[in-house]
Amino acid sequence: xxxxxxxxxxxxxxxxxxxxxxxxxxxxxxxxxxxxxxxxxxxxxxxxxxxxxxxxxxxxxxxxxxxxxxxxxxxxxxxxxxxxxxxxxxxxxxxxxxxxxxxxxxxxxxxxxxxxxxxxxxxxxxxxxxxxxxxxxxxxxxxxxxxxxxxxxxxxxxxxxxxxxxxxxxxxxxxxxxxxxxxxxxxxxxxxxxxxxxxxxxxxxxxxxxxxxxxxxxxxxxxxxxxxxxxxxxxxxxxxxxxxxxxxxxxxxxxxxxxxxxxxxxxxxxxxxxxxxxxxxxxxxxxxxxxxxxxxxxxxxxxxxxxxxxxxxxxxxxx
Ligand code: 13P
Ligand code: SF4
Numbered sequence: 225x226x227x228x229x230x231x232x233x234x235x236x237x238x239x240x241x242x243x244x245x246x247x248x249x250x251x252x253x254x255x256x257x258x259x260x261x262x263x264x265x266x267x268x269x270x271x272x273x274x275x276x277x278x279x280x281x282x283x284x285x286x287x288x289x290x291x292x293x294x295x296x297x298x299x300x301x302x303x304x305x306x307x308x309x310x311x312x313x314x315x316x317x318x319x320x321x322x323x324x325x326x327x328x329x330x331x332x333x334x335x336x337x338x339x340x341x342x343x344x345x346x347x348x349x350x351x352x353x354x355x356x357x358x359x360x361x362x363x364x365x366x367x368x369x370x371x372x373x374x375x376x377x378x379x380x381x382x383x384x385x386x387x388x389x390x391x392x393x394x395x396x397x398x399x400x401x402x403x404x405x406x407x408x409x410x411x412x413x414x415x416x417x418x419x420x421x422x423x424x425x426x427x428x429x430x431x432x433x434x435x436x437x438x439x440x441x442x443x444x445x446x447x448x449x450x451x452x453x454x455x456x457x458x459x460x461x462x463x464x465x466x467x468x469x470x471x472x473x474x475x476x477x478x479x480x481x482x483x484x485x486x487x488x489x490x491x492x493x494x495x496x497x498x499x500x501x502x503x504x505x506x507x508x509x510x511x512x513x514x515x516x517x518x519x520x521x522x523x524x525x526x527x528x529x530x531x532x533x534x535x536x537x538x539x540x541x542x543x
Contacts, residue, residue, distance in 0.1 A: 412485025
């Protein structure tokens with residue numbers, strides 16, 4: 225409609241004027257992902273977002289996602305201006321891992337390497353030896369096992385449990401979860417599989433173990449998208465945020481993508497297959513942030529210097 229096109233052309237103009245590039249996560253709304261693609265930015269998983277921001281020449285990065293993604297961009301490229309459509313978009317994993325409690329926990333086990341998921345605050349990253357995202361977590365943990373390391377893992381217990389099962393790593397686990405993925409139910413997938421016997425099940429490893437067990441492919445958002453292209457199944461049951469369907473349908477429009485069932489509906493379901501924080505990224509607040517120069521991400525420089533070490537370690541490992 226007219227309002228939407230008004231915002232889109234305004235954002236395009238502002239991006240150009242300000243030497244800015246838009247980096248969006250696969251869970252943001254379609255209109256944001258499409259705009260990132262159209263304007264030479266990128267739509268990506270959290271590792272690729274970090275890499276893109278790190279390598280792109282633009283002096284301003286506009287990060288459409290959740291707070292930790294903006295902070296990661298700022299930590300990796302402190303010389304750039306990093307803005308977000310909203311500074312309120314947090315993540316239940318970040319909330320579930322407050323620095324004081326986490327640091328005290330780590331202090332009890334000085335002989336263990338501290339591995340944290342990217343979905344954490346800058347302070348938690350600064351306390352870590354390694355930062356990982358879901359697309360690189362298995363490889364990094366395998367590498368640490370080769371080095372005979374024992375680990376502390378935080379904050380996602382489901383992703384941690386999956387990695388532990390796959391690798392046999394000695395991991396002490398923090399107890400936190402993603403409110404979106406935690407809602408997926410194995411029983412619902414069993415029922416759907418009966419209706420769609422040809423369907424492949426794609427699962428993000430932030431889902432509970434019983435759901436991961438049902439999967440044909442377990443992986444990060446970009447790995448699930450690749451699987452939706454490479455597997456020949458005509459139908460996919462997908463246990464992750466429904467924002468991912470935009471890219472899956474764009475790449476293989478002749479296939480059918482079905483949302484994996486969640487715990488319930490209405491009042492019992494807090495966040496049915498769509499992250500409430502990702503959903504806060506809208507055209508209006510994106511335009512306002514660019515126009516008014518608000519919502520700039522700042523990270524305390526001492527903290528950023530420390531957090532940069534495990535973040536760079538991850539990027540170097542992934543390179
Ligand atoms: P990935 O994009 O790295 O798979 O992460 C998923 C996620 O939860 C981001 O919020
Ligand atoms: Fe955090 Fe889950 Fe939202 Fe990702 S989907 S940002 S892990 S709450």
